Each structure stands twice: as structure tokens, then as C-alpha cells.
Amino acid sequence: MAKVSSEMWIVIFVATVAVVGVGLMMAGGMSFSGANISGQATKIKLSPSTIASLPTVTCTETDAGKDFFTTGTITLSTGKMYTDFCNEVGSIREYYCDSSKKGYSYTEATCGLGRLCQEGDCVDVPDISVEDVAIVVNPELMIATVEITVKNNGRTAAAIGTYTADLDWYYEAGSSTGSGQTLSDTASLSAGSTKTISVVFGMNERWINEFVTPYDKEIFTQIYLDSASATTESDETNNIFGAILSTTSGEITSTMS
Numbered sequence: 379m380a381k382v383s384s385e386m387w388i389v390i391f392v393a394t395v396a397v398v399g400v401g402l403m404m405a406g407g408m409s410f411s412g413a414n415i416s417g418q419a420t421k422i423k424l425s426p427s428t429i430a431s432l433p434t435v436t437c438t439e440t441d442a443g444k445d446f447f448t449t450g451t452i453t454l455s456t457g458k459m460y461t462d463f464c465n466e467v468g469s470i471r472e473y474y475c476d477s478s479k480k481g482y483s484y485t486e487a488t489c490g491l492g493r494l495c496q497e498g499d500c501v502d503v504p505d506i507s508v509e510d511v512a513i514v515v516n517p518e519l520m521i522a523t524v525e526i527t528v529k530n531n532g533r534t535a536a537a538i539g540t541y542t543a544d545l546d547w548y549y550e551a552g553s554s555t556g557s558g559q560t561l562s563d564t565a566s567l568s569a570g571s572t573k574t575i576s577v578v579f580g581m582n583e584r585w586i587n588e589f590v591t592p593y594d595k596e597i598f599t600q601i602y603l604d605s606a607s608a609t610t611e612s613d614e615t616n617n618i619f620g621a622i623l624s625t626t627s628g629e630i631t632s633t634m635s
Contacts, residue, residue, distance in 0.1 A: 437475035437482045444474045444485065449498035452482050460484070462498030470495045492533035492569070492612050504536030506603050507616035509572065513545075513597055520581045526601050526619075529572045532612055538563040540606040543577040546598040555582070556598070560605070 434455070441450025441462075451461040452473045460473040465486065473484045489500035510527035524543055530536060539562065546556030559577055567573060600620035604611070611617075 435480055437479050439473070439475050444472055446470055446472055446487065446489070446500045450474075454482065464495035464498060468495055470498065470500055489612075491531060494610065494612050502533035503610055503612050504530050504532035504534050504567075504569065505612045505616070506536060506538055506567070506609065507531055507613070508601050508603060508619040511599060511601060511619055511621070513599060515581070517581075520583075522579045522581055522597070524577045524579065524599055524601070526575050526577070527572060528567070528575060528603065530567045530569055531616075533569050535566045535568045536609050536611075537566050538575070539604045539608050541575075542600075542602045542605045544598075544600045545577075545579045547581075 436455040437452055439450055439452040441448040449462050450473070451459055452475055453459045460482070462470065462472050465471055469486050469488050471484055471486050473482060475482050489495050492502060492505055493500045494503050495501075507529055508526060509529045512525045514523045514525060515521075516523070522545060524545060526543070528538060540560065541563065542558060542560050544556065544558040557579060559579075561577065563575060565573075598621070601618065603617040605617075607614075
């Protein structure tokens with residue numbers, strides 16, 4: 379058998395490349411370049427019978443499509459399954475089949491005020507919050523009453539439950555005295571409703587003497603609703619109120635703003 383020279387191999391190789399290149403161009407090739415990369419993208423044409431023989435992916439789901447209030451699962455004919463879930467920031471990821479039922483997509487959303495994402499479902503919950511605080515001092519009875527306006531901003535009823543109230547009196551620069559109480563309110567507060575609860579503190583003689591003098595005083599109060607965290611709420615940050623309220627000549631002049 380005759381040997382083929384190296385030069386002959388080069389000629390055969392170049393001719394082969396040329397033939398393949400012409401064939402690709404006739405098949406509908408398209409040039410591309412960008413980001414320092416260039417080449418030939420070739421369109422592959424399939425016959426109708428070949429297309430018909432390809433497997434069709436279908437999508438089914440257990441809930442009503444884009445339903446944020448029902449935990450659902452989509453199943454593809456390929457065997458893959460995706461279930462709605464709550465992500466790390468508390469938003470819901472909702473999977474759903476597209477309108478053709480041949481594909482799927484998902485969206486992420488927050489459940490909104492008065493709702494929490496729980497196990498892939500937006501659930502109605504209460505939201506107990508401190509709306510306003512006022513202090514009423516009665517020197518004659520030697521008492522100070524903290525009046526707390528509470529509102530349920532959620533979508534379901536709930537009780538305030540255990541709560542704490544602190545009252546501190548600043549009688550000179552850097553000095554204070556006061557006391558705290560832990561109480562409970564088990565009455566149910568319906569969604570959207572408001573109520574006022576009162577906490578009475580006894581005042582000692584020094585409080586009274588300092589209070590009735592004609593210059594500004596400061597009282598610090600802190601309220602903590604649901605201090606035992608017994609109620610699951612949509613917003614746990616609005617249960618606490620703490621501020622210094624000013625008083626002038628025996629009259630309360632400030633409330634929560």
C-alpha cells in the first residue's frame with residue numbers, strides 16, 4: 379500500500395475543511411462576534427416528522443395557579459417537582475404552570491400587612507401595636523397613670539397577653555427613680571380595633587415635691603406588649619415603645635408622636 383506524503387495530508391485536510399464550511403453556509407449559517415469571540419452559528423433544520431417525535435413537557439399543579447394563599451406543588455412530565463415556600467426574608471416563592479401547561483415560572487412577593495408566610499402560604503395573623511402613650515400625674519393622690527392606646531393592625535383577633543410597663547422619674551441630672559410592672563390582658567381585640575389600657579404607679583414624696591416645682595420634668599416610660607412572645611404577629615417590632623416624655627408645672631404636655 380502506497381504511503382501518502384505529509385504534503386498530501388495537508389491538501390486533503392484543507393479540502394475537507396473547505397467542503398464542510400461551504401455545507402454549513404448553505405445550511406443557513408450565521409456569523410457572530412463580540413467580547414473578543416467570533417465564529418459561525420449554524421441553524422439546524424428539523425423536519426416536521428422529527429419535531430413531532432420529540433417528547434412534550436407538560437406541567438400540572440395542585441393549587442389554582444398563582445395562588446398565594448394555598449401551598450401548592452407543580453409537577454413536570456420530566457419528573458421534576460417544585461413546591462411553594464417561604465424564603466429567608468419571609469417572602470413567598472409561588473410556582474405556577476404557564477397558560478399552555480407546557481412550562482412553568484415563579485414569582486416572589488411579600489404577604490402584606492396582617493399576614494405572614496408560613497410553609498409556602500400567606501396566612502392571616504394579628505398585629506398588636508402601641509399607637510399612643512400618655513402620662514397623667516395626680517399629686518394629690520400620689521399616683522401617675524400611664525395610658526396606653528393599643529391597636530390590632532392585623533387580620534385576625536388576638537389578646538394583648540402579657541405586657542410590661544416601666545416608669546422612671548428624672549428628678550435631677552443623671553438621677554432617677556421608678557418602678558416596673560408586669561400585667562396581663564386576656565380580652566380578645568378584634569382586627570382593626572383599638573383600646574386603651576391604664577397602668578397606675580404610686581409616687582413617693584420626692585416625686586411629688588419635684589413634680590410640683592415650676593420647671594420642666596422628664597418621665598421615661600417603656601411599654602412592651604406581648605412580652606412573652608406568645609402571639610405570632612406580622613410585625614414584632616411595633617410592640618415596644620420607649621421614650622422620655624416632658625412635663626411642665628404639674629401638667630403633662632407630651633404624648634407619643
